[in-house]
Amino acid sequence: MRDILDLDQFPLDRPGSPEWQDLVDRCRTDLERDGMFNLHELMHPHVAQQTAKSLSPSFATQSFRHERDHNIYFQDKIDGLADDHPALTRFKTSNLTLCADQLGGSALLRLYDWPEFATFMAATMGKEDLFTMSDPLARVNVMSYCEGQELNWHFDRSEFTTTMLMQAPDQGGEFIYRTGLRSDDDPNYDGVARMLRGDDPDVQSITLSPGTLNIFRGKNTPHRVGTVKGETPRVIAVFSFFDRPGVTFTPKDQIGFYGRAA
Numbered sequence: 001m002r003d004i005l006d007l008d009q010f011p012l013d014r015p016g017s018p019e020w021q022d023l024v025d026r027c028r029t030d031l032e033r034d035g036m037f038n039l040h041e042l043m044h045p046h047v048a049q050q051t052a053k054s055l056s057p058s059f060a061t062q063s064f065r066h067e068r069d070h071n072i073y074f075q076d077k078i079d080g081l082a083d084d085h086p087a088l089t090r091f092k093t094s095n096l097t098l099c100a101d102q103l104g105g106s107a108l109l110r111l112y113d114w115p116e117f118a119t120f121m122a123a124t125m126g127k128e129d130l131f132t133m134s135d136p137l138a139r140v141n142v143m144s145y146c147e148g149q150e151l152n153w154h155f156d157r158s159e160f161t162t163t164m165l166m167q168a169p170d171q172g173g174e175f176i177y178r179t180g181l182r183s184d185d186d187p188n189y190d191g192v193a194r195m196l197r198g199d200d201p202d203v204q205s206i207t208l209s210p211g212t213l214n215i216f217r218g219k220n221t222p223h224r225v226g227t228v229k230g231e232t233p234r235v236i237a238v239f240s241f242f243d244r245p246g247v248t249f250t251p252k253d254q255i256g257f258y259g260r261a262a
């Protein structure tokens with residue numbers, strides 16, 4: 001793994017060692033305080049950039065063009081909310097998606113299938129264990145955002161999202177988020193509407209760098225990716241883990257997410 005990961009800075013290969021435990025503790029502190037943590041350049045940036053380059057022909061010829069109009073909830077109706085409430089304002093999301101079966105022998109699949117990766121992630125999230133998916137498409141996805149493309153406001157369906165940037169755009173493509181807006185007990189629809197209007201002073205953003213692992217608690221923290229500008233696409237990998245082994249999507253879900261079943 002040393003050829004693709006910086007294991008001196010991040011000793012993921014020594015589970016249970018004092019240095020591994022220190023890193024886990026730091027990640028847990030960040031997660032508690034900020035709702036996210038970053039392992040800056042966990043993957044060597046040149047490997048990340050090379051991965052993006054090597055996928056570029058597949059993006060051009062085999063990718064799924066994901067274009068949709070959605071609200072922040074990914075649901076047309078919310079119980080107790082009027083259909084015309086501004087929290088339900090719809091926005092556009094657009095990117096090109098490659099699935100795990102289109103990534104060849106990429107460094108991303110090596111990392112995903114390395115058991116120490118899931119062990120480390122589980123520890124940072126305070127979970128007993130985490131498992132890779134069995135779904136041949138969903139395990140790892142790579143998204144490319146070209147000029148004018150973006151991922152719009154949403155709440156995640158899963159508790160955590162795990163990403164790694166492969167290639168940074170020339171401009172735009174920031175990760176934009178708002179902590180503390182809603183909780184399991186308080187949906188704060190008016191606060192959501194205000195944020196969507198662009199009137200929320202507590203919205204923050206970070207610019208990710210190639211090779212950096214980002215773990216984000218996105219279930220109650222709304223977030224989006226800013227519109228990409230310039231000729232260089234933003235290329236980012238999304239890893240999917242579950243609390244139980246063997247998870248697959250139904251063919252209907254696969255078609256919904258990727259335009260095909262496998």
Ligand SMILES: O=C(O)CCC(=O)C(=O)O
Pocket residue numbers: 151156161163175218223225236238
């Ligand atoms: O592309 C990103 O930085 C975020 C991805 C994301 O929010 C998601 O996959 O749910």
Ligand SMILES: [Fe+2]
Pocket residue numbers: 154155156161218223
């Ligand atoms: Fe998300």
